[in-house]
Amino acid sequence: MKKILRNRLYMKILMSDLVSNFGDAVYYLALMTYITEIKNSSLAVSAINLSETLPILFTILFGFLADRTMNKVGMIIKTLWLRMLLYLAVAVAMTFQPSLVIALFASLVNFVSDILGQYENGLFYPISNQIIEEADREEVIAFRQTLTSTLAIMFQVTGVLLLTLISYASLAMLNALSFLCSLLIILSVKNQLTHASSEKNLSEIKLNTIVSDLVLDLKLSVRQLFSIKDIKSVLLTIPILNGSLAIMTSLVVINLSQTPTLILFNKATTISLLGISTVLGGILGGALVLTNNYFKGLSISTLLKINLFFVVGFFVALYLQNIVGILLMSFLSSLFVSALNPKMGALVFNNIEEDKLATIFGGMVTYFQVGDIISKALFSIIVLSLSSQQISLLYLVIVLLALIYLLFSKKSTTNDQSVN
Numbered sequence: 487m488k489k490i491l492r493n494r495l496y497m498k499i500l501m502s503d504l505v506s507n508f509g510d511a512v513y514y515l516a517l518m519t520y521i522t523e524i525k526n527s528s529l530a531v532s533a534i535n536l537s538e539t540l541p542i543l544f545t546i547l548f549g550f551l552a553d554r555t556m557n558k559v560g561m562i563i564k565t566l567w568l569r570m571l572l573y574l575a576v577a578v579a580m581t582f583q584p585s586l587v588i589a590l591f592a593s594l595v596n597f598v599s600d601i602l603g604q605y606e607n608g609l610f611y612p613i614s615n616q617i618i619e620e621a622d623r624e625e626v627i628a629f630r631q632t633l634t635s636t637l638a639i640m641f642q643v644t645g646v647l648l649l650t651l652i653s654y655a656s657l658a659m660l661n662a663l664s665f666l667c668s669l670l671i672i673l674s675v676k677n678q679l680t681h682a683s684s685e686k687n688l689s690e691i692k693l694n695t696i697v698s699d700l701v702l703d704l705k706l707s708v709r710q711l712f713s714i715k716d717i718k719s720v721l722l723t724i725p726i727l728n729g730s731l732a733i734m735t736s737l738v739v740i741n742l743s744q745t746p747t748l749i750l751f752n753k754a755t756t757i758s759l760l761g762i763s764t765v766l767g768g769i770l771g772g773a774l775v776l777t778n779n780y781f782k783g784l785s786i787s788t789l790l791k792i793n794l795f796f797v798v799g800f801f802v803a804l805y806l807q808n809i810v811g812i813l814l815m816s817f818l819s820s821l822f823v824s825a826l827n828p829k830m831g832a833l834v835f836n837n838i839e840e841d842k843l844a845t846i847f848g849g850m851v852t853y854f855q856v857g858d859i860i861s862k863a864l865f866s867i868i869v870l871s872l873s874s875q876q877i878s879l880l881y882l883v884i885v886l887l888a889l890i891y892l893l894f895s896k897k898s899t900t901n902d903q904s905v906n
Contacts, residue, residue: 490522490629495678499610500630502671504637509664511641512648513573515593516657516763518739523584527743530589532866537597539732539862541782544601545852552608557681559613559672563605566669569599573662580655592658601635613679628772631824636766642765649754672726673677723790726888729857729883730797731823733865735760736818737804737881741874747807756809763813767820774825781825787892793822795890801882805875 521530539546555561567859572595579588607890618626672679742753750756774781796819803811868877 489622490626493617493900495675496614496626498671498675499614499617499679500633502668504634505671506664506668507634507638508641508644508662510572511638511761512645512657513661515642515645515758516649516654516676517589517752518735518757519594520580520584522743522753524586524589526586526768528740528869530586531740532595532869533590534596535591535592535733535736535862535866539866540597540601540603541600542852542855542859544619545855548601548605549608552605552611558678560607562606562609562679563669563672563676564646565602565609566665566672569602570662570665570669572599573658573665575885577655577662580653584654632769632772635765635772635824638765639762639769642761646754646758676727695771723794723888723892724854725857725860726884727793727797727823727857728791728855730801730885731819732858732861733881734800736862736865736869737874737877740810740869740877741804741807744874748809750809758843759813763817764820765819768824771821771824771861772823784825787895789822791824791889791892793819793886794892796822797885798882798889801878801885805878805882807875854901862892 491648517534521527521534524530572637576592576595579591626782626796641713645657648660686891735757739757741748742756752757796815800812800815801817803809865877868880
């Protein structure tokens with residue numbers, strides 16, 4: 487822990503990310519609450535889900551471009567400038583009366599910002615590898631995950647408070663200012679980051695071969711994925727798990743707009759509590775991975791079975807309109823999801839060449855988030871015609887089938903590599 491804290495360059499990069507996370511958390515809470523105040527909330531939620539889903543399709547493309555970007559630090563600075571300007575535009579739009587048009591515009595900005603964020607993350611991968619020693623990477627990932635999750639609770643609470651004090655436009659402005667603060671931090675360490683950025687042996691991007699190069703790198707990422715021992719039996723299950731987790735908040739928001747049964751105090755507080763329960767689970771899961779050998783030694787198959795069980799419990803609780811059950815199941819599912827991330831991150835960063843990190847990582851992320859794409863696309867369609875309880879029942883059946891499949895599939899060894 488002390489070694490991480492003494493790495494000033496890494497801590498400044500982390501601080502830059504946390505500042506923008508604060509703005510994003512407050513803005514997302516404001517946007518989801520904003521939607522509940524317009525007439526056609528279902529269409530607005532559908533648009534936001536699509537804006538969060540479609541960028542997943544571009545993960546490998548922007549990872550590919552990030553790997554071949556020469557001036558990585560300079561491009562990071564440009565993405566931060568652009569994201570700040572985008573949210574300034576949203577702030578101006580939200581000064582007008584709440585409407586579906588403004589919600590759709592905010593969804594479009596969210597889409598563009600997410601794509602820029604993916605590209606920015608890809609630019610940071612080789613830089614992070616240079617400033618963090620190989621032996622420390624798993625611990626650093628766990629530390630980052632735990633700290634981010636802990637602060638996310640504070641961000642949620644702060645967001646609820648700010649929603650009672652200032653306007654939606656002011657919250658969008660706050661998000662824009664958070665990107666400005668991140669930009670200033672990166673500018674303060676620009677020279678150090680440039681020195682750490684490895685840009686040797688970069689291949690030139692050729693438009694006439696970009697598709698073939700992408701296909702080649704995607705094949706490489708799939709080969710890397712399948713080379714991990716004893717995970718073939720769960721490859722189908724992981725996208726289903728991720729897809730079910732992806733629509734939980736949106737499903738609760740739709741429920742809040744249709745019936746007051748689940749409301750605790752007010753809508754913003756209820757949405758925030760759902761986020762807090764998820765974050766608390768993430769914090770405890772990360773802590774258990776670092777401190778509990780038995781928990782750390784659980785196989786991926788066992789973790790997935792437990793996780794799917796709690797996700798089934800979530801949809802049962804939502805169908806029964808039990809807010810306590812919803813929060814509890816959200817907490818427990820998040821706990822076991824967070825146990826998978828640090829080891830997988832270290833596995834990727836320690837075994838892949840730096841000039842292919844973003845591409846291969848993007849390919850693997852794309853595969854594991856296929857469930858997100860299909861699930862959110864399905865949700866965006868059925869939310870227009872089905873009630874929240876009917877949707878809960880549909881997802882309950884899907885997840886239950888995945889759990890049954892995993893229970894009867896070949897048992898994985900206790901030395902499985904963790905994947906999410």
